[in-house]
Amino acid sequence: MRPSALTRTWLGWGLLCGLPLLVADQWLKRLVVQTFSLNDGLSCWSGYLQFMYVRNPGLAFGLLQRVPTVWRSWLFLGLTALALGVIVAMLWRAAKFSRLLQAVITLISAGAVGNLIDRFVCGAVIDFMVLRLGNVSLPAFNLADFYIVLGLCGLVVHSWLDTDGIGF
Numbered sequence: 001m002r003p004s005a006l007t008r009t010w011l012g013w014g015l016l017c018g019l020p021l022l023v024a025d026q027w028l029k030r031l032v033v034q035t036f037s038l039n040d041g042l043s044c045w046s047g048y049l050q051f052m053y054v055r056n057p058g059l060a061f062g063l064l065q066r067v068p069t070v071w072r073s074w075l076f077l078g079l080t081a082l083a084l085g086v087i088v089a090m091l092w093r094a095a096k097f098s099r100l101l102q103a104v105i106t107l108i109s110a111g112a113v114g115n116l117i118d119r120f121v122c123g124a125v126i127d128f129m130v131l132r133l134g135n136v137s138l139p140a141f142n143l144a145d146f147y148i149v150l151g152l153c154g155l156v157v158h159s160w161l162d163t164d165g166i167g168f
Helices: 005-035 069-093 099-122 143-161
Strands: 041-044 049-056 125-133
Touching (some): 005 049, 005 099, 099 125, 125 143
Antiparallel strands (some): 049 125
C-alpha cells in the first residue's frame, strides 16, 4: 500500500520543520557540554531557572537508571522505534491531518530522535535545564524533553477538538 499524496507532502513538511528542532536540541546540548563541568551550571531569573550539565542514563525523571547499560540501550532503542513506528503507520494510513496534529507529530518525533541520538553518542541523555519553584525543584530536562511534553499537550488538545475521529 502506497502512502497518499497528502502523507508524502506531510512527511516532507514534517522533516523540513522537525530538522531545525533536532539541530537546536543537539546544538544546545553540545554547548552545555563544552561550557559546564558535569553537575555544574548557573542560575538565572532569581534562581527559578538553572542551566546545569546533567547526564541521565534513565528514562524521564531518571527511571530505569539501574538497569544494566546494554539492556537499557536496547530497551530505549526499542521504545523509541516503537513510538516512531506508530507515528509513521498513522501517517501512512491517514486520509487527512489537522495542522495541530502535524505539529504534535513533528514535536514528538524531533524530541524522541534527539534523545535517541544522545543515548547512542553519549551513553546517556544530556539534560541541562532545571526549574525551581520555591522549595520544589523539577528534574533536569532538555529541549527534546520540552518538545515531547509540548507535543503530548498538543495531542490532548487535539483529542478534545477532533470531532471526525481522525486523530489518535
